[in-house]
Amino acid sequence: MSRTVEETNRRMLRARDAMDRSYAQPLDILALARIACVSEAHFIRTFRATFGETPHRYLQRRRVERSMFLLRETDRTVTDICFDVGFRSLGTYSRTFHEIMGETPTAYRKRVTVKGVPTCFAMAWTRPSSFGEAEND
Amino acid sequence: MLTSINLSGVFVLDQDRALDFYVGTLGLEVSNDIDLGFMRWLTVRVPGEPGRQILLEKPGPPGMDEASGEQVRELVTKGATGFTVGFTTDDCRKTYETLLARGVEFTQEPTEQSYGIDMGIRDPFGNHIRIVQLAQAPQQVPASASPA
Numbered sequence: 001m002s003r004t005v006e007e008t009n010r011r012m013l014r015a016r017d018a019m020d021r022s023y024a025q026p027l028d029i030l031a032l033a034r035i036a037c038v039s040e041a042h043f044i045r046t047f048r049a050t051f052g053e054t055p056h057r058y059l060q061r062r063r064v065e066r067s068m069f070l071l072r073e074t075d076r077t078v079t080d081i082c083f084d085v086g087f088r089s090l091g092t093y094s095r096t097f098h099e100i101m102g103e104t105p106t107a108y109r110k111r112v113t114v115k116g117v118p119t120c121f122a123m124a125w126t127r128p129s130s131f132g133e134a135e136n137d
Numbered sequence: 138m139l140t141s142i143n144l145s146g147v148f149v150l151d152q153d154r155a156l157d158f159y160v161g162t163l164g165l166e167v168s169n170d171i172d173l174g175f176m177r178w179l180t181v182r183v184p185g186e187p188g189r190q191i192l193l194e195k196p197g198p199p200g201m202d203e204a205s206g207e208q209v210r211e212l213v214t215k216g217a218t219g220f221t222v223g224f225t226t227d228d229c230r231k232t233y234e235t236l237l238a239r240g241v242e243f244t245q246e247p248t249e250q251s252y253g254i255d256m257g258i259r260d261p262f263g264n265h266i267r268i269v270q271l272a273q274a275p276q277q278v279p280a281s282a283s284p285a
Binding site for chain 2: 003005006007009010012013014016017020021050051118119120121123
């Protein structure tokens with residue numbers, strides 16, 4: 001990888017993969033910036049330039065997406081699911097979910113079914129994003 | 138009409154590094170490595186699966202102009218080229234331990250699915266690869282049914 005942009009992209013991708021892999025852990029921006037080998041401010045700016053949204057937003061929406069998966073596919077309580085996907089409080093989870101999806105987790109659970117597809121595709125295509133489902137954000 | 142898939146392609150940024158990874162780390166074997174002059178025709182395969190090869194292709198001139206090659210490289214390194222290739226394994230968790238010890242980057246650790254146990258890895262360039270240990274019997278998902 002000769003060009004600087006390629007090196008940078010690859011490092012940003014490494015940090016994004018860490019979010020996809022470890023969303024249930026208490027990840028913070030400092031830890032992610034370390035994975036990308038840059039300062040926090042540089043990380044946030046570069047991640048956004050690379051992927052079109054901030055790392056905080058990416059992680060928040062990965063957690064919401066994984067919670068949507070658990071709401072659809074399991075009988076676990078909303079509170080359990082909130083902590084399963086890495087949120088630290090039910091209030092934050094409920095507010096974030098509603099802001100992004102326009103409905104409560106319970107309403108979503110009652111409304112939605114998704115056909116069985118390999119999880120990597122469900123994760124890539126059903127994560128609510130500024131350029132997708134949550135387009136008004 | 139069509140009878141099988143014998144060749145599929147992956148864009149790699151450096152063919153020597155690709156060989157190190159796909160053969161040295163993942164345990165595939167070289168099928169063809171031929172200097173055609175205008176390109177290095179480099180294919181790999183799962184040992185014992187001669188009928189199905191993966192072409193490790195380097196984007197850029199003379200196959201495409203320099204600017205297009207750069208765009209492809211940028212997309213590969215940011216993981217924007219989507220799904221690359223899927224492999225099967227007899228033992229997903231054991232393969233995970235082996236690949237982890239070899240320094241492979243994971244996008245997802247072994248996870249139980251309705252269709253088996255699968256995991257995701259990156260090649261050194263950013264391509265996304267899936268590895269699945271399929272459930273014993275193939276499972277049909279009825280078109281109108283919700284997931285189990």
